[in-house]
Amino acid sequence: MKNNIPNLFTLFNLIIGFFCVINVINGESTLSILLLFYICLALDFLDGFFARKLNVISEFGKQLDSFADLISFGVLPSIVLFFHISEINDTNLKYMSFFILIFSVIRLAKFNLSEDNNDFFEGLPTPANALFFMSISSYNGVYSSLITQNILIGLILLFSFLMVSKIKFFNLKFKSINFRSNLEKYITLLISFLILYMYGHSLLFLIIFIYVIYSFSKAIISKLFLK
Helix, strand or coil: CHHHHHHHHHHHHHHHHHHHHHHHHCCCCHHHHHHHHHHHHHHHHHHHHHHHHCCCCCHHHHHHHHHHHHHHHHHHHHHHHHHHHHHHCCCHHHHHHHHHHHHHHHHHHHHHHCCCCCCEEECCCHHHHHHHHHHHHHCCCCCHHHCCHHHHHHHHHHHHHHHHCCCEEECCCCCCCCCCCCHHHHHHHHHHHHHHHHHHHHHHHHHHHHHHHHHHHHHHHHHHHCC
């Protein structure tokens, strides 16, 4: 029974992710879809957390997790972007949303073949990518007019590349609570909580964007000066 506890969280992630997809197709409220998506993110964290805590990490669980992530963090944001771009301007550019699905599949396949590393991810993780596009697609604040169709297409292409790139994105998993060894993680969490406190969930995409810019800058500096 203990071995299947993480897999239960994974299967719930799969079910709720698929339910989100149905809700998007049926035109349900954006808020209800986002709330369910946040539950998917929490379940994705919990399956890994319990697998490590219970020491039941398995190849089967890793494969199952990727299949669930494909629905919740690959299919779902692609469909959301498809309808969102259609609302902005119903052109064939809406099919650019398929890039998110395609590169999410490639990213998950690469992840399954890679060795586990607790310090970083090679390539932007699919949950972070999905959170970015789920958030930016639902944003209707004072700067929403700046998020044009062309900007979205550019972001889709950029983030698709980032998912399959060799850029190292630091892992937010804590192995200890030591401040010095987890400095960048604590700073990231502090900035995230400040943005959430001041602006709510509508600017979650900004947190991911900062995460991307920081990781990208760190990779460039490391390549140029720390060879």
